[in-house]
Amino acid sequence: MTSAAYIGRDRLDTVSIANRGLNYGDGLFETMRVHRGELPMWQRHLVRLREGAGRLGIAMPDLAFVEARIAELTAGVDSGVLKLLLTRGEGGRGYAPPLDAAPTWSLSLLPLPTPQGALRLHACETRLAMQPALAGIKHCNRLEQVLGRADAERASCDEGLMRDMAGNPVCATSANLLVLRDGRWSTPPLDACGVAGVLRGWLLDEGLLEVATLSMDDVESAEALALCNAVRGILPVHALDARAWPPHPAVADLRKRLAMAYPMFSESREPA
Amino acid sequence: MTSAAYIGRDRLDTVSIANRGLNYGDGLFETMRVHRGELPMWQRHLVRLREGAGRLGIAMPDLAFVEARIAELTAGVDSGVLKLLLTRGEGGRGYAPPLDAAPTWSLSLLPLPTPQGALRLHACETRLAMQPALAGIKHCNRLEQVLGRADAERASCDEGLMRDMAGNPVCATSANLLVLRDGRWSTPPLDACGVAGVLRGWLLDEGLLEVATLSMDDVESAEALALCNAVRGILPVHALDARAWPPHPAVADLRKRLAMAYPMFSESREPA
Numbered sequence: 001m002t003s004a005a006y007i008g009r010d011r012l013d014t015v016s017i018a019n020r021g022l023n024y025g026d027g028l029f030e031t032m033r034v035h036r037g038e039l040p041m042w043q044r045h046l047v048r049l050r051e052g053a054g055r056l057g058i059a060m061p062d063l064a065f066v067e068a069r070i071a072e073l074t075a076g077v078d079s080g081v082l083k084l085l086l087t088r089g090e091g092g093r094g095y096a097p098p099l100d101a102a103p104t105w106s107l108s109l110l111p112l113p114t115p116q117g118a119l120r121l122h123a124c125e126t127r128l129a130m131q132p133a134l135a136g137i138k139h140c141n142r143l144e145q146v147l148g149r150a151d152a153e154r155a156s157c158d159e160g161l162m163r164d165m166a167g168n169p170v171c172a173t174s175a176n177l178l179v180l181r182d183g184r185w186s187t188p189p190l191d192a193c194g195v196a197g198v199l200r201g202w203l204l205d206e207g208l209l210e211v212a213t214l215s216m217d218d219v220e221s222a223e224a225l226a227l228c229n230a231v232r233g234i235l236p237v238h239a240l241d242a243r244a245w246p247p248h249p250a251v252a253d254l255r256k257r258l259a260m261a262y263p264m265f266s267e268s269r270e271p272a
Numbered sequence: 273m274t275s276a277a278y279i280g281r282d283r284l285d286t287v288s289i290a291n292r293g294l295n296y297g298d299g300l301f302e303t304m305r306v307h308r309g310e311l312p313m314w315q316r317h318l319v320r321l322r323e324g325a326g327r328l329g330i331a332m333p334d335l336a337f338v339e340a341r342i343a344e345l346t347a348g349v350d351s352g353v354l355k356l357l358l359t360r361g362e363g364g365r366g367y368a369p370p371l372d373a374a375p376t377w378s379l380s381l382l383p384l385p386t387p388q389g390a391l392r393l394h395a396c397e398t399r400l401a402m403q404p405a406l407a408g409i410k411h412c413n414r415l416e417q418v419l420g421r422a423d424a425e426r427a428s429c430d431e432g433l434m435r436d437m438a439g440n441p442v443c444a445t446s447a448n449l450l451v452l453r454d455g456r457w458s459t460p461p462l463d464a465c466g467v468a469g470v471l472r473g474w475l476l477d478e479g480l481l482e483v484a485t486l487s488m489d490d491v492e493s494a495e496a497l498a499l500c501n502a503v504r505g506i507l508p509v510h511a512l513d514a515r516a517w518p519p520h521p522a523v524a525d526l527r528k529r530l531a532m533a534y535p536m537f538s539e540s541r542e543p544a
Contacts, residue, residue, distance in 0.1 A: 003289045014286035015294055017275045017378045022287055023357065024414035025297025056415065057422060085295065088418075093385075095414060095421040095445050106289045113365075129401035130437060134415060141413035142296035142367060143328065143406060146360075149367040150329060165402060174366050 002073060005106035007089065009065055012104070019104055021087030024095065025140040028052040028087075033231050034080040034109070035264040039070065041230050044198040049086065052137035058088045059103050066105070073109055079264070081110040081231050087140070112231070118238035118247065119227065121172065122157035123216070124148040128164050128193035136196040145173045159227065161219070161240060164193055169219050175227035175235065176200040178209065179219055180250050185226075186212035198230040199258075208257060224248035233265035234258055274345060277378035279361065281337055284376070291376055293359030296367065297412040300324040300359075305503050306352040306381070307536040311342065313502050316470040321358065324409035330360045331375050338377070345379050351536070353382040353503050359412070384503070390510035390519065391499065393444065394429035395488070396420040400436050400465035408468040417445045431499065433491075433512060436465055441491050447499035447507065448472040450481065451491055452522050457498075458484035470502040471530075480529060496520035505537035506530055 005012040020026035030045040039045070046063075053060050066084075074082060085108070089101035126147040134141065144162070152160030152173065159172045170188050171177050176197040178185050185203070189211050190196050203209035219225065224245055225237035236251045238244060259266040277284040292298035302317040311317070318335075325332050338356075346354060357380070361373035398419040406413065416434070424432030424445065431444045442460050443449050448469040450457050457475070461483050462468050475481035491497065496517055497509035508523045510516060531538040 005289050014288055015291070016286060017277050017357070017380060019287070019294065020418075021297075022291065022294045022299075022359070023301070023412060024418055025293075025412055026415060026418050027294075029295070056419070085289070087294070095417040096425060097418055097422050108289060126405055127403075129403035129406075131399075131401035131416070133398055133419060134401075139415055140295060140297055141415045143298060143411055143413045144403070145367040146292075146296055146298050146369055147328070147405060150369050153368060 003106060003108035004069065004073070005104060006061070006069070007102050007104050008061060015104060015106070016090055018090040019087055020089060020092065020101070021085070021104070021140055025142070026056070026088045026097070027085060027140040028056065028058065029083060029085045029138055029140060031231055032082045032084070033264065034074050034077050034082050037074050037077055039074070039082060040262050040264060041198050041202070044201055045230070048138060048196065048198060049084070052139060053086065055133070055137055056088070056139065057097060058086060059101070061086065061103055061105050069107060073107055077109065079112045081112055083108040083110060085140075116158060116235070118236040119158040120238055121159050121161045121225070121240045122152045122155035123241055124151040124160040124162050124173070126151055126162070128162050128170050130165055130192040132192055135193050136190050138195050148173045155241070163216065167216060169214055169216060170194040172227050175229040175232070178226040178228055178234070178254070179214055179222045180224040180248065181218065181222055183223070183250065185209045185250070185254065186214065188212070188214050197228060199228045199233065203228065206257070208254060224251055226251050226254065275378060275380035276341065276345070277376060278333070278341070279374050279376050280333065287376060287378070288362055290362040291359055292361060292364065292373070293357070293376070293412055297414070298328070298360045298369070299357060299412040300328065300330065301355060301357045301410055301412060303503055304354045304356070305384075305536065306346050306349050306354050309346050309349055311346070311354060312534050312536060313470050313474070316473055317502070320410060320468065320470060321356070324411060325358065327405070327409055328360070328411065329369060330358060331373070333358065333375055333377050341379060345381055349381065351384045353384055355380045355382060357412075388430060388507070390508040391430040392510055393431050393433045393497070393512045394424045394427035395513055396423040396432040396434050396445070398423055398434070400434050400442050402437055402464040404464055407465050408462050410467050420445045427513070435488065439488060441486055441488060442466040444499050447501040447504070450498040450500055450506070450526070451486055451494045452496040452520065453490065453494055455495070455522065457481045457522070457526065458486065460484070460486050469500060471500045471505065475500065478529070480526060496523055498523050498526065
């Protein structure tokens with residue numbers, strides 16, 4: 001892994017014990033696909049990061065400086081994952097956010113995950129709490145996802161389907177949920193919990209996906225399921241616990257449409 | 273501030289960018305009063321830390337080693353605050369908690385907060401989400417408290433009263449709530465949100481406090497309010513937004529009872 005941390009424009013090698021990200025999860029992050037030295041969906045990641053920074057009152061670092069450091073780190077990288085972490089910085093009296101905090105941010109270059117076949121999902125025992133103030137943004141309070149992922153691993157599954165406190169499906173621990181019903185793809189609303197994924201946003205903008213409140217019955221009776229995220233693209237789902245689905249042409253079709261706009265997500269790179 | 277971080281028994285000076293506390297708030301903490309080189313409620317803090325570690329599946333560091341480092345750091349300290357932070361450590365594939373993670377933990381010695389007079393509270397706009405899996409323990413997902421504290425500061429108040437999504441009062445951002453009704457002290461249940469404070473636990477065990485579901489009407493019509501935490505003891509409340517209370521003898525009585533068991537919380541050290 002190659003990584004670097006900064007306070008403003010000052011390079012650090014590690015992070016202080018007093019960092020508010022470490023103490024309170026007081027920060028935001030973006031996890032992005034790197035392809036031939038570029039971040040294909042950078043503008044969408046940036047929009048979400050700014051939305052989160054506005055909601056939490058965290059100052060954004062100088063964008064031109066960040067982009068220059070990203071360009072240095074990803075230059076010549078054929079494929080990989082870039083994580084940008086932005087925390088409020090150090091200090092303050094307890095929880096009180098200091099007005100003059102200098103945000104600490106870091107970049108980490110990681111390998112692209114190994115392609116997998118169709119995924120096995122487990123309906124996580126851990127539920128997502130309803131918190132509109134934090135819903136949609138990619139903040140660093142992720143214990144629910146950590147516990148949900150542990151639920152999925154205990155069930156020997158690849159990913160966990162997370163439900164809200166009312167029992168309705170919301171998303172996977174690190175991907176959004178796509179549900180095919182009557183030949184149309186829908187995805188749950190994220191106004192109370194969940195992260196508004198960048199690829200989910202692209203699919204909505206392209207008219208390939210619509211938002212609909214779904215029950216677990218709707219998911220279990222669906223024609224097909226898939227997951228999406230900005231690193232791995234569209235991932236077919238083979239099973240949700242005991243319920244299994246055969247491959248569906250609508251999943252392959254959605255992947256082809258994505259690959260037309262973003263060729264790095266083509267089938268040859270991530271087998272169905 | 274004096275601080276030190278460790279992986280197991282190995283001393284670090286700072287924390288890695290890959291630390292899961294920093295990335296996901298995947299950790300726990302205790303904030304403890306130091307008095308003449310001792311931690312008066314250490315056993316109660318330890319019980320809560322172990323409860324949290326069990327709930328999150330985080331390994332506890334070697335207790336004798338931790339206690340020896342605490343003794344070194346607090347030796348000769350007349351009064352102060354010791355923060356113990358325990359994170360799951362580094363690594364793992366995304367949210368998945370690594371089975372073999374070596375927990376990273378740190379100790380920080382901070383000054384005792386300046387004593388204040390009776391507090392002014394603000395009913396925070398930010399609500400607490402209902403999440404039984406995380407309720408009660410002192411984990412590091414604290415964005416709700418950060419936002420709540422910011423609400424209180426914007427209202428020029430000393431602390432924020434946090435309500436759950438149903439509108440019922442739960443606790444302050446960094447203290448538990450004590451409500452005097454019919455001459456008896458009660459405090460809200462914490463099975464869906466909030467932190468089970470160590471001093472709250474002592475008051476319950478001593479029979480000085482009982483748990484009761486309370487509405488905002490119950491709080492506003494109370495005979496007196498107070499807050500409690502293990503660093504500052506029992507703090508009288510002067511006002512909740514527009515509602516004000518004169519000093520009440522039951523608050524002074526409760527503080528006397530605490531000072532009999534724990535003299536460091538005597539009135540002379542924290543004026544009413």
